[in-house]
Amino acid sequence: MSFSNYLETKVLGHVFGGTAYTQPTKYIALYSAAPGETGGGTEISGTNYVRQVSAFTVTGDTASNTAAIEFPTAGSAWGTITHIGVMDATSGGNLLAYGTLTASKTISSGDVFRIPLGDLDITLN
Numbered sequence: 001m002s003f004s005n006y007l008e009t010k011v012l013g014h015v016f017g018g019t020a021y022t023q024p025t026k027y028i029a030l031y032s033a034a035p036g037e038t039g040g041g042t043e044i045s046g047t048n049y050v051r052q053v054s055a056f057t058v059t060g061d062t063a064s065n066t067a068a069i070e071f072p073t074a075g076s077a078w079g080t081i082t083h084i085g086v087m088d089a090t091s092g093g094n095l096l097a098y099g100t101l102t103a104s105k106t107i108s109s110g111d112v113f114r115i116p117l118g119d120l121d122i123t124l125n
Contacts (some may be wrong), residue, residue: 001098029087033083046074061124078107084098
């Protein structure tokens with residue numbers, strides 16, 4: 001996953017400029033079209049879709065989700081998920097990091113999208 005321009009600015013300001021930055025709650029968003037450095041993309045919508053809270057643990061240069069992330073059962077077709085974003089709000093807000101799924105996943109009514117424990121990795125190197 002890549003950091004957004006928003007998060008890059010916050011990290012640089014905090015580490016090198018002494019600007020305070022409070023760790024945000026992290027919400028996982030699903031996308032059908034790629035977000036980029038400045039946000040954008042097309043976030044999934046559909047019955048029962050809502051961003052999910054996630055916590056991370058850091059080992060070396062990698063942050064990984066500390067628990068499985070499970071979205072509610074789709075009450076309608078959500079379309080094909082191709083990307084994931086980490087946001088700082090339940091809706092709207094700022095994109096923190098984003099990445100492409102290894103394999104896209106089409107979500108139909110009645111499906112549940114899950115990310116197993118440790119499978120969402122954010123790496124700096």
